[in-house]
Amino acid sequence: MTQTVTRAPAPPLDRPPSAIRLGLSRAAFETRLFFRERDAVIFTFSFPIVLLLIFGSIFADELEGTGLNVSQLYVAGLLGSAAMTGFQNLGIGIAMDRDDGTLKRLLGTPLPRSSYFVGRALNTLFVSFCQVVILLVIGVALFGLELPSEPSTWVTFVWVFVLGVLGSSLLGIAVSSLPRSGRSASAVITMPFVVLQFISGVYIPVTQLPSWLVNIASVFPLKWMCQGFRSVFLGDAGATLELARSYELDRVALVLGAWVVGGLLLCLTTFRWKSRRDG
Amino acid sequence: MTTAVRVRGLTKRYGDVQAVGGIDLDINAGEVFAILGPNGAGKSTTVEIMEGYRTRDAGEVSVLGIDPGRPTREWRSRIGVVLQTADDVAEATVRETVRQFAGYYPNAKDPDEVIEQVGLTDKAGTRIRRLSGGQRRRVDVALGVIGGPDLLFLDEPTTGFDPEARRQFWRLIESMAHQGTTIVLTTHYLDEAEALADRVAVVSGGRIVAEGDPATLGGRATAKARVGWAEEGGHRSHETDTPTRTVLELAGRFDGEVPELTVTRPSLEDVYLQLIETPS
Ligand SMILES: Nc1ncnc2c1ncn2[C@@H]1O[C@H](COP(=O)(O)OP(=O)(O)OP(=O)(O)O)[C@@H](O)[C@H]1O
Ligand SMILES: [Mg+2]
Numbered sequence: 001m002t003q004t005v006t007r008a009p010a011p012p013l014d015r016p017p018s019a020i021r022l023g024l025s026r027a028a029f030e031t032r033l034f035f036r037e038r039d040a041v042i043f044t045f046s047f048p049i050v051l052l053l054i055f056g057s058i059f060a061d062e063l064e065g066t067g068l069n070v071s072q073l074y075v076a077g078l079l080g081s082a083a084m085t086g087f088q089n090l091g092i093g094i095a096m097d098r099d100d101g102t103l104k105r106l107l108g109t110p111l112p113r114s115s116y117f118v119g120r121a122l123n124t125l126f127v128s129f130c131q132v133v134i135l136l137v138i139g140v141a142l143f144g145l146e147l148p149s150e151p152s153t154w155v156t157f158v159w160v161f162v163l164g165v166l167g168s169s170l171l172g173i174a175v176s177s178l179p180r181s182g183r184s185a186s187a188v189i190t191m192p193f194v195v196l197q198f199i200s201g202v203y204i205p206v207t208q209l210p211s212w213l214v215n216i217a218s219v220f221p222l223k224w225m226c227q228g229f230r231s232v233f234l235g236d237a238g239a240t241l242e243l244a245r246s247y248e249l250d251r252v253a254l255v256l257g258a259w260v261v262g263g264l265l266l267c268l269t270t271f272r273w274k275s276r277r278d279g
Numbered sequence: 280m281t282t283a284v285r286v287r288g289l290t291k292r293y294g295d296v297q298a299v300g301g302i303d304l305d306i307n308a309g310e311v312f313a314i315l316g317p318n319g320a321g322k323s324t325t326v327e328i329m330e331g332y333r334t335r336d337a338g339e340v341s342v343l344g345i346d347p348g349r350p351t352r353e354w355r356s357r358i359g360v361v362l363q364t365a366d367d368v369a370e371a372t373v374r375e376t377v378r379q380f381a382g383y384y385p386n387a388k389d390p391d392e393v394i395e396q397v398g399l400t401d402k403a404g405t406r407i408r409r410l411s412g413g414q415r416r417r418v419d420v421a422l423g424v425i426g427g428p429d430l431l432f433l434d435e436p437t438t439g440f441d442p443e444a445r446r447q448f449w450r451l452i453e454s455m456a457h458q459g460t461t462i463v464l465t466t467h468y469l470d471e472a473e474a475l476a477d478r479v480a481v482v483s484g485g486r487i488v489a490e491g492d493p494a495t496l497g498g499r500a501t502a503k504a505r506v507g508w509a510e511e512g513g514h515r516s517h518e519t520d521t522p523t524r525t526v527l528e529l530a531g532r533f534d535g536e537v538p539e540l541t542v543t544r545p546s547l548e549d550v551y552l553q554l555i556e557t558p559s
Contacts, residue, residue: 016352016385029371029379036370036406102367105422108330110356111383274332 019112026111026119031126044085044127048078048135055203056143068238075139076233077202080226082131083164084193086124090172091189094120098275099182107273117173124169132161145233153232156249160228163256167221170263177272201226206243214243221259224252282341283308283430283461284329289338290485291324298324300485302338306463308429311456313472313493314465316482317555322465323363325482326434329463330360343430356384359428361419361436363465369408373399376407377421384426396451397421398444413439420448424455431455433464437471449474469547483555497550509539 035041056071097103106116139145148154172189179185197203199213200222206214217223230238231247239246284306291299299321306312314322327333329340331347340347345354371379377394381387394403397417402410407418416439423431437445445468452475456462466472472479473493480490489497504522508515508529519525522542529537 016356017382022383025379025382029375032375033370097367100367100369101362101365104332104362105360105365105367107332108355108358108360108362109380109383109426110352110385112352 016110019115020118022111022115023118023122026115027122027126030119030123034123034127044089045131045134048082048131049138051203052078052135052138052143068234069144071143072139072145072234073205073230073238073241074203075135075143075145076229077226078135079132079229079233080164080200080222081197081202082135083128083161083225083229084168084196084222085128085131086121086165086169087172087175088189088193089124089127090120090169091175091178091193092185094173094176095179095185095189096182098176098272099185103273104275113273120173121166121169124172125165128161128165139233148232148235153235156228157232160225160232160252160256163253163260164221164225164228167256167259167263168225170260170267171221174263174266174270177270181275196220196222199223205241207241218255221256224255228252228256281308282306283310283343284312284463285339285341286325286329287339289325289328289340290336291321291328291333292336297485299328299335302482302485302487304480304487306461308461309456309459310477311452311462311464311475313476313479314463314482315467315469315472315479315551316465320482320555321485322482323434324485326432326463326465327362330358330432331355356386356426357429359423359426359431361423361431361433363434363438365419366415370406372404372406373410373418373421374403376418377425380422381425386427387425388427390425393421393425396424396447398447413441413444416440417444417448420451424451428460430461431463433462435465435467437466437468445471469551473547481551481554489554493547496547497554499545499547499550502545504542504544507539507541507543508537514539 052071052074055074059070059074062069094103103116136145136147140147148157175189175192176185179188196217199209199217200206200220201209201217202222206217206223209217214223227242227247228249230242231249231252234241242248282305284304286302286304289299289302289304290297302321302325314326316322324333328335329342329347331342331350334348343354343357345351373394374390377390381390391400391403394400397420399414399417399421402414407415410418416436420433420436423433423436437448440448449471452462452464456475462475464475476493478491479493479496480487481496482488494500503518503520506517506519506522506525506529517525526537526540526542529540
């Protein structure tokens with residue numbers, strides 16, 4: 001006689017929630033909190049817009065026989081700057097999280113560490129994306145910016161944006177360990193960011209900078225992001241304005257890719273979960 | 280009885296400060312264990328080593344069978360932590376925060392129930408930044424218990440609580456202890472230790488100077504009693520091993536009611552103050 005053994009169904013396993021799902025949940029949480037700090041939101045979004053309006057209005061001239069005007073150049077530069085928001089956002093935000101006990105509290109929960117970073121990264125991607133959209137709308141509406149029509153150009157736009165946001169976010173996470181406290185973070189992180197903007201062709205065309213400054217800027221991702229965005233929005237006509245008389249997209253990809261890898265390594269080796277006073 | 284926390288020869292030094300100078304502890308599963316001691320005694324350092332936050336210089340530590348120096352995710356989900364200080368998540372509301380944290384644990388409790396248990400139901404929709412200090416602290420307690428821990432660490436949890444909130448907190452701890460949660464808390468309130476703890480340890484200068492049942496700590500139960508009364512316009516008192524006999528004598532002498540009669544034994548506070556005055 002065969003016996004059928006009916007096994008009681010196994011009790012539901014209390015599976016811990018997956019790291020990806022928790023990362024998404026953190027991203028939603030952080031984004032909601034981000035939009036609650038109204039002053040920070042207004043500042044973050046209005047800064048590039050105000051700059052675009054000012055620069056675009058001051059320099060309305062045409063660029064030497066290219067059919068392009070200076071304000072279009074600024075749109076491209078400020079797009080680079082917007083894609084680099086992650087540097088500032090994460091550099092300051094994580095330093096504050098470390099200082100006010102957010103990181104310490106999370107460390108005491110089963111939340112996977114990677115979920116915290118996924119949350120932060122998605123939040124940054126979202127904020128940068130909003131900035132880019134706003135800049136494009138203003139550029140098209142007020143400054144005669146023409147959106148590219150070819151899909152291949154949009155592909156360039158996407159990879160420059162994604163690699164740029166990733167690289168600068170990782171760099172931001174790495175520098176978040178530099179400020180001694182959350183309160184000093186804003187000053188410590190903003191200074192290099194502003195300097196980088198000035199030497200990377202956001203406000204002043206790279207062609208007007210001394211070569212040693214350009215050499216320094218070439219080490220960092222911002223110059224290459226701006227260059228990539230110029231290739232998208234100024235097209236072939238603008239290539240003659242470049243130092244190399246071309247947009248060097250292969251080098252753009254190389255440097256931005258290197259920053260993603262290097263930034264990741266930097267984060268893995270230098271990241272501190274605890275503040276200096278945590279013992 | 281199983282041991283939830285086992286500590287042997289624990290030491291930790293910061294520069295020239297010996298924060299912990301050789302601590303041995305055994306905390307049984309299901310027990311409420313209180314750590315008392317003056318400011319700077321090394322309570323937080325000890326507790327945060329057990330929680331896996333701080334590294335130790337020497338000694339063995341085992342918490343739920345795991346070395347907290349190498350925490351796992353599964354271990355983290357069985358442990359609840361209320362730190363001594365925190366001022367994060369200020370822009371989120373109480374409910375959002377408790378819900379968010381509930382999502383991190385495999386066996387989380389119901390967020391609304393926990394909010395109710397810490398007495399924040401009225402404030403559930405309020406941003407944490409707008410809460411009072413004691414209400415803010417209750418959020419910390421809620422986040423410590425939300426995961427339904429087997430072992431709960433609380434570092435001075437009731438700082439800033441009003442008397443009613445403190446009683447409510449005691450009830451929460453009692454009910455969790457009743458359901459089998461092991462509880463380790465530090466406190467400066469001796470009545471709290473007395474009301475909650477099965478055992479207390481008094482830490483001073485990074486060492487344990489006394490350990491035991493709060494009712495008998497430092498020979499408290501067998502110490503002389505003090506009988507006090509009023510006579511001839513002044514206050515009189517008498518220390519004795521046989522207070523009942525003294526009271527009977529007084530009752531005879533006054534022929535009935537003894538004016539302003541009191542019989543006291545040393546409070547936990549008296550014993551405690553004596554213990555930390557003369558570190559062994
Ligand atoms: N991160 C740190 N860096 C340097 N010294 C520290 C650090 N943390 C604690 N100490 C020192 O170690 C000693 C014990 O501190 P701890 O915080 O453990 O005391 P405590 O018993 O919790 O006191 P309290 O009742 O005030 O909370 C103190 O002398 C303190 O100054
Ligand atoms: Mg302490």
